[in-house]
Amino acid sequence: MLDRRTFMEKIGWGTAGSLILPHYAFSCTSQNKKLGVCLVGLGSYSSNQLAPALQLTQHCELRGIVTGSPHKIPIWQKRYDILDKNVYNYDTMGEIANNPDIDVIYIVLPTGLHAEYAIKAANTGKNVWCEKPMAKTVAECQSIIDACDKNNVKLSIGYRMQHEPNTQTVIKWAKTQPYGKIQKVRAEVGFNIRNPGDTWRMDKELGGGLLYDVGVYSINAMRYTTGTEPLSVIGKFENTRPEVYREVPETTLFDLEFPDGIAAHGRTTGRESINILRADCENGWYQLSPFQSYNGVGGKASDGKLLNTFIENQQARQMDDDALAILEDRPVMVPGTDGMKDIAIVEAINQSAETGEKIMLS
Ligand code: NAD
Numbered sequence: 001m002l003d004r005r006t007f008m009e010k011i012g013w014g015t016a017g018s019l020i021l022p023h024y025a026f027s028c029t030s031q032n033k034k035l036g037v038c039l040v041g042l043g044s045y046s047s048n049q050l051a052p053a054l055q056l057t058q059h060c061e062l063r064g065i066v067t068g069s070p071h072k073i074p075i076w077q078k079r080y081d082i083l084d085k086n087v088y089n090y091d092t093m094g095e096i097a098n099n100p101d102i103d104v105i106y107i108v109l110p111t112g113l114h115a116e117y118a119i120k121a122a123n124t125g126k127n128v129w130c131e132k133p134m135a136k137t138v139a140e141c142q143s144i145i146d147a148c149d150k151n152n153v154k155l156s157i158g159y160r161m162q163h164e165p166n167t168q169t170v171i172k173w174a175k176t177q178p179y180g181k182i183q184k185v186r187a188e189v190g191f192n193i194r195n196p197g198d199t200w201r202m203d204k205e206l207g208g209g210l211l212y213d214v215g216v217y218s219i220n221a222m223r224y225t226t227g228t229e230p231l232s233v234i235g236k237f238e239n240t241r242p243e244v245y246r247e248v249p250e251t252t253l254f255d256l257e258f259p260d261g262i263a264a265h266g267r268t269t270g271r272e273s274i275n276i277l278r279a280d281c282e283n284g285w286y287q288l289s290p291f292q293s294y295n296g297v298g299g300k301a302s303d304g305k306l307l308n309t310f311i312e313n314q315q316a317r318q319m320d321d322d323a324l325a326i327l328e329d330r331p332v333m334v335p336g337t338d339g340m341k342d343i344a345i346v347e348a349i350n351q352s353a354e355t356g357e358k359i360m361l362s
Contacts, residue, residue: 033327034057034058034059034060034061034323035059035060035061035103035104035127035323035326035327036060036061036063036064036086036101036102036103036104037054037060037061037062037063037064037102037103037104037105037106037129037319038063038064038065038066038086038088038096038102038104038105038106038126039051039062039064039065039066039106039108040065040066040093040105040106040107040108040109040117040121041066041067041107041108041109041110042065042067042069042072042076042108043108043109045108045131046108049294049315050106050108050315050319051076051079051080053313053314053315053316053319054316054319055080056312056313056316057316057319057320057323058320059319059320059323059324059327060104060319060320060323062080062082063082063083063086063101063102064082064086064087064088064096064099064101064102065082065086065087065088066088066089066090066093066096066105067087067088067089068089068090073087083101085099085101086099086101086102090117093105093117093120093121093124094120094123094124096121096124096126097123097124097125097126102126103126103127103326104126104127104128104129104322104323104326105121105124105126105127105128105129106128106129106130106131106158107121107128107129107130107131108131109131110200110201110203110206110207111131111133111135111136111200111206111207111208111212111213112136112200112203112205112206112207112208113206114130114131114133114134114135114136114140114144115135115136115140115141115143115144118130118135118144118147118148118155119143119144119147122144122147122148122150122151122153122155123147123151125151125153126153127153127154127155127156127326128144128148128153128154128155128156129155129156129157129158129319129322130144130155130156130157130158130336130339131157131158132157132158132159132216132217132220132339132342133208133212133213133216133339133342133343133346134157134336134339134340134342134343135339135343136205136208136212136343137343137347138340138343138344138347140343141336141339141340141343142340144336145336145337145340148336154322154325154326154332155332155335155336156322156325156332156333156334156335157334157335157336157338157339158318158334159217159220159318159334159338159339160314160315160317160318161217161220161221161291161292161297161314162220162224162333162334163314163317163318163321163333164297164311164314164317165309165311166288166297166298166299166307166308166309167221167224167288167291167297169307169309170224170225170277170279170286170288170307171224171225171227173279173286174224174225174226174227174228175227177281179279179281179282179283179284179285179286179301179302179303180281180282180283180284181260181281181282182225182226182262182279182280182281183261183262183263183280183281183282184262184263184264184265184279184280185221185222185225185226185258185262185263185264185265185277185278185279185280186264186265186266186276186277186278186280187217187218187219187221187222187225187264187265187266187276187277187278187291188218188265188266188267188268188269188274188275188276189210189214189215189217189218189267189268189274189275189292190210190251190267190268190269190270190271190272190273190274190275191269191270191272191273192270192271192272192273193270193271195244196244196245196270201213202245202246202247202248203247203248204247204248207248208248208346209245209247209248209249209252210248210249210250210251210252210268210269210270211248211249211252211268211346211349211350212346213268214268214292215252215254215266215268215346215349216342216343216346217291217292218254218266218267218268218277219254219256219266219342219345219346220338220342221277221291221292222256222258222264222266223341223342225277225279226258226262226264228258228259228260228262229258229259229341229361230256230257230258230264230345230361231257231258231259231360231361232256232257232358232359232360232361233254233255233256233257233345233348233349233352233358233359233361234254234255234352234358234359235252235253235254235348235349235350235351235352235353235359236252236253236254236352236353237249237251237252237253237353238250238251238252238253239251240271245270249353250269250270250271251267251268251269251270251271252267252268252269252349252353253265253266253267254266254267254349254352256345275289275290275291275292275293276288276289276290276291277289277291277292277299284301284302284303285301285302286299286300286301286302286305286307287299287300287301288307294314294315296310321333344361345361348361
């Protein structure tokens with residue numbers, strides 16, 4: 001594979017060519033090439049979902065890792081044939097800029113660290129994939145987008161549902177409205193969590209609790225199910241176990257008003273296992289339940305139609321879609337602006353729950 005620097009030297013352009021051609025034009029010259037992916041953060045999602053899924057992709061290859069845990073390095077190198085020169089820690093990560101094996105840096109860290117490391121990734125000149133939720137604040141989301149724009153690299157947010165075929169039917173129905181005008185949407189995700197533990201997800205700064213972690217699925221679903229953006233938000237917290245949920249609420253309820261009078265109700269909770277997306281329309285209804293599980297998304301409509309298309313692996317589909325967007329130089333399915341809109345709504349829900357006021361969204 002011819003990297004940007006070697007290519008520039010060979011043709012004698014020095015760095016001037018960076019003004020003319022995007023970075024990915026050099027590292028991936030044809031669809032036959034697989035993109036080298038480097039995972040940043042080797043926790044549960046990288047270990048149990050993304051790395052195995054990368055083995056199933058057609059257009060990606062797991063070639064690099066960034067980790068702060070040296071004991072994980074030999075295990076990952078052996079399991080995935082990762083070369084010594086493709087192993088980095090958080091301090092050396094910037095050196096990926098000079099590594100032609102890597103085309104994409106995938107940020108799989110706690111949410112509060114996404115902005116810092118996504119910006120570092122963008123500054124290497126590699127394409128950036130960033131896990132959901134995109135970041136803790138709209139300002140952080142914007143800084144990631146700006147860094148990717150400045151470096152002329154593509155940015156995708158890891159919302160796997162938008163790559164999933166049953167979800168794509170729901171997205172299509174927002175336009176075609178086969179059951180008539182959408183009147184109400186309901187999107188709830190919850191788990192029966194006895195003890196959430198002292199993890200980064202329960203830390204107000206690093207994680208922000210369930211609203212960030214899974215609430216963004218409900219918010220994103222409300223937006224893709226209606227195909228529009230909300231006008232206002234009302235949020236409410238409930239906490240029946242303040243001794244367990246010390247920094248973040250156990251339950252968050254949110255009501256979003258969309259154009260044309262569509263009312264959307266959402267909930268995230270650690271008290272009850274629930275996973276449903278439902279649209280009630282003028283002439284019927286449809287729902288996915290579960291609507292965001294790894295192991296199959298499925299549902300039905302009021303006329304008996306089943307939404308039960310099966311795909312083997314959502315993460316592999318997502319990464320192949322995102323790789324093809326880079327290889328074919330076309331827009332990604334879930335850009336940074338999509339992730340940022342959800343975080344704007346999360347911030348509005350939190351503000352409303354804290355002040356008791358309805359928040360208008362511009
Ligand atoms: P995890 O706790 O299992 O892993 C986090 C990793 O970050 C660990 O390797 C840890 O060592 C590292 N890390 C670096 N600095 C840290 C710090 N200061 N505090 C804590 N950990 C630190 O978490 P996870 O479940 O792998 O989640 C990682 C990201 O992936 C999150 O953004 C999460 O929302 C996302 N995720 C997405 C999905 C999905 O379906 N798209 C599913 C699970 C997780």
